[in-house]
Amino acid sequence: MPRSVSHFFADVRPLRNHHFRRLWIANIITVIGAQLTVVAVPAQLYADTGESFYVGLAGVFGLVPLVIFGLYGGALADVFDRRTILVVTTIGLIVTSALFWAQAAADNRNVWLLLCLFSVQQAFFAVNQPTRSAVLPRLIAPELLPAANSLNMTVTMAGAIAGPLVAGILIPVIGFEWMYLIDTITLFATLGAVLRLPSLQVLEAAAGAPGIRAVIDGFVYLRTQPVLLMSFVVDLIAMVFGMPRALFPEIAHVSFDGPDNGGIVFALLFAAIPAGAVIGGVFSGWVSHVERQGRAVVICIGVWGVAMTGFGLAVALADHWMTPMLVVALLMLVVGGAADMASAAFRSSMLQSAADDAMRGRLQGVFIVVVAGGPRIADTLHGASAAAVGTAAAAAGGGVLVVVGVVIASIAVPSFVRYRITRSAS
Incomplete structure (x- = not known):
């Protein structure tokens, strides 16, 4: 392939590392099951209640453990063997997925039980993800981190396409329990990959068990790094104001005449951004x-x-031109997804390459709180806003606030806009 053409397509050089390759391949298997659960939880909440408010409330129940365990999990990852943490948290995710299956198989209609189980799952996720991201610079050369992050995001988002499509079509046919069972089974692929990792002790790790002081030290360090700090701020602006996923069940049902427990429009909306x-x-x-x-x-x-x-x-114009506006709505989500992928690849690479190894877990903890917590705040905000002004105004107004917010942030901290790196000739 000519050099100019190869630069246009994804850079696959990180896959030459066999540890990264095994994790990446396992992710292909696991991410589909994970996305089935991501879709099934809000679908089950909406099917049981008929209200976007409860779908949005899942954002609160997911955010609290993300903040607590994301920050503390990052501190754990700066002290203990990161391979051990990955093994323990992956097993925890398997157990919670099995419990999701059990409550669905028992025909649970208790919304609070489902929300609490979701919180437990997010606690394991919040420890697992900072650790996994902190491992990456130990496996991959710094100049290949943007490519590695792009490869990881591509797999994650590919699963996020397949998951909603499969879930949206199959939930009305076979029920929620099968979605959770598939997630449980596929997680064993990731467990096998992390078990084969070498020992990943932290370089110059602090002695003793981490406490609140270790978490505070991470924030003190971050305060001295304005570019990294702003990478979190602009992502919060984008996700808190601009992520309308809590509105998808109601939009699919009310604006585009889909059933209230899934359907093809529901699946397409969830799959478009990925x-x-x-x-x-x-x-x-x-x-x-x-x-x-x-x-x-x-x-x-x-x-x-x-x-x-x-x-x-x-969405606002769907009452007059339903089919054309569905196409436009999906196209807008696709464009947004492409832009978000590139933004995330750059922000992840900034963080992984600039942080010291002894601080990397804690900063990745902050990162996962921002990346995963922002959309959960958005779920709550959009759910409440939709109840007040409607789904169309909530989604469109959020997009306007994103543009205004990122412009203000750029003016306030121009050093972030000027941030650049020098690439090697290779």
Whole structure:
């Protein structure tokens, strides 16, 4: 393949590392099952209650353990063997997925039981993900981190396409319990991959068990790194104001005449943003050659905000032109997904390459709180906003706030926009 063409497609050099390759392949298997649960939980909540408020409330029940265990889990990852942490938390995720299956098989209609189980799952996830991200720079050369992050996001988002499509079609046919059971089984692929990792003791790890002081030290360190701090701020702006996923069940049912417990429109809405991310990932070779990463992040988040505004406007016009507006709405979500993929690849690489290994777990803990917590705040905000002004206005208004917010942030901290790295000639 000519060099100019190969730069256009995804950079696969990180897959030459056999540990990264095993984790990546296991992720292909696991992520589909995980996305089935991601779709099944809000679908079950909406089917049981008929209200977006309870779907949005899942954001609160997911956010609290994400914040607590994301921060403390990052501190754990800066002291203990990271391989051991990955093994323990993966087993925890398997157990909680099995409990999701059990409550669905028992025909549970208690919303609070489902929400509490979701909180437990998010606690294990919050410890697992910072640890997994902190491991990556120990396996991959710094110049390949954007490519590795793009490959990981592409797999994650590919599963996020397949998961909603499968779940949306099959939930009305075979029920929620099968979605959770598939997730439980596929998690064993990741367990096998992490068991084969070498020991990953932290370089210059602090002695003793981590406490609140270790978490505070991570924030003190972050305060001295304005570029890294702003990478969190702009992502919060994008996700808190611009992620309308809590509205998807109601939009599918009310605006596009889908059933109240799934259906093809429901599946397409959930799959559209990941589809855009996969398209962006397939053609992500360019991310390894961008030097002005701060400016690239700002542009990507601006595109995300414009796309979410367009999505809300399409929903508003669905009463008059349902089918054309469904196409426009899905297209806007796809564009937003591609922009978000590129933004995340740059922000992850900034964090992984700039942080010391002894601080990497804690900063990744903050990262997972922001990346996973932001959308959960958005779930709550959008659910409440939709009850007040309707789904279309909530989605479109959020997109406008993203654009305004990222412009203000760029003006306030111009060093973030100016941030750049120097690539090697290779």
